[in-house]
Amino acid sequence: MDSSDQISKLFGLDFASQAKEKAYLQRKAEGKGCFSCHYTGYITNSNSTTSMCSCAKEKWLSEIFKKSNVPNKYIGKTLEDWETRTNSSGEDLGIHEITSQNIKRLLKFYEKNLFFIVQGLCPKIKHNINQRDTLHSLKFTGSNGSGKTFIASVMVQHAIRKQLTAKYYDWSEILETLIDYNRKEEVTELVDEFKNLDFIAIDGLQNFSITQSHVTIQLDRLGKARSNSGKPIFLMVSGDISKIEGGTGWSSLVSSCLTIQLPHAIK
Numbered sequence: 001m002d003s004s005d006q007i008s009k010l011f012g013l014d015f016a017s018q019a020k021e022k023a024y025l026q027r028k029a030e031g032k033g034c035f036s037c038h039y040t041g042y043i044t045n046s047n048s049t050t051s052m053c054s055c056a057k058e059k060w061l062s063e064i065f066k067k068s069n070v071p072n073k074y075i076g077k078t079l080e081d082w083e084t085r086t087n088s089s090g091e092d093l094g095i096h097e098i099t100s101q102n103i104k105r106l107l108k109f110y111e112k113n114l115f116f117i118v119q120g121l122c123p124k125i126k127h128n129i130n131q132r133d134t135l136h137s138l139k140f141t142g143s144n145g146s147g148k149t150f151i152a153s154v155m156v157q158h159a160i161r162k163q164l165t166a167k168y169y170d171w172s173e174i175l176e177t178l179i180d181y182n183r184k185e186e187v188t189e190l191v192d193e194f195k196n197l198d199f200i201a202i203d204g205l206q207n208f209s210i211t212q213s214h215v216t217i218q219l220d221r222l223g224k225a226r227s228n229s230g231k232p233i234f235l236m237v238s239g240d241i242s243k244i245e246g247g248t249g250w251s252s253l254v255s256s257c258l259t260i261q262l263p264h265a266i267k
């Protein structure tokens with residue numbers, strides 16, 4: 001027995017528990033886990049199996065949200081965070097509050113059915129008194145601050161929470177990739193994602209009057225890839241997109257979406 005061992009015996013401590021304590025404090029300082037999982041991120045169950053603690057699960061999910069391109073500002077947000085009385089700048093929606101509530105209700109219904117919609121089992125919805133439509137892909141129109149980015153972000157995150165594959169896309173970034181001749185591999189990747197991901201949303205759709213014909217061809221490819229996958233898409237539209245040249249592949253994807261007009265603030 002060396003002298004330090006004797007000292008720790010003297011104070012009623014042994015090295016094992018000291019080391020344990022030190023490791024505990026270090027994990028805590030590093031911000032790993034929470035109190036209930038002793039800052040390990042894992043919980044040992046009564047039958048001696050381990051599972052991920054909810055704190056670690058949230059952390060792990062938010063990493064996936066980031067990788068799925070969800071804008072930082074909206075990471076961790078859900079539909080419950082949607083304020084139906086005001087727009088994103090806090091301006092009162094007035095009489096449009098009812099429209100806002102209806103859209104929130106529709107989105108909740110969409111969330112509940114997303115798993116089935118992805119498999120092509122689409123529920124019918126009734127709107128505009130007697131019009132019945134199949135709920136599959138949606139196109140949202142509305143001015144800045146009407147909640148388009150929010151809706152796209154929470155839906156992508158909801159899909160991921162339901163163990164579906166999903167991604168958020170920014171329209172100008174898509175175009176940038178399509179325009180660049182040196183990014184052919186990325187274009188192929190994009191087409192693959194449009195073919196395979198369970199849920200995707202494109203934000204900031206607008207017409208930039210692009211004249212390069214190869215962009216038209218690639219948009220046609222993307223549109224076809226998504227339509228043929230049978231899986232849903234959300235398009236968040238700002239402005240007139242009827243003049244976007246993307247061949248029949250693109251235009252039929254756009255026209256397959258049910259249009260939803262988001263309310264705007266009364267000024």
Ligand SMILES: [Zn+2]
Pocket residue numbers: 033034035036037038039041042053054055056
């Ligand atoms: Zn924890």
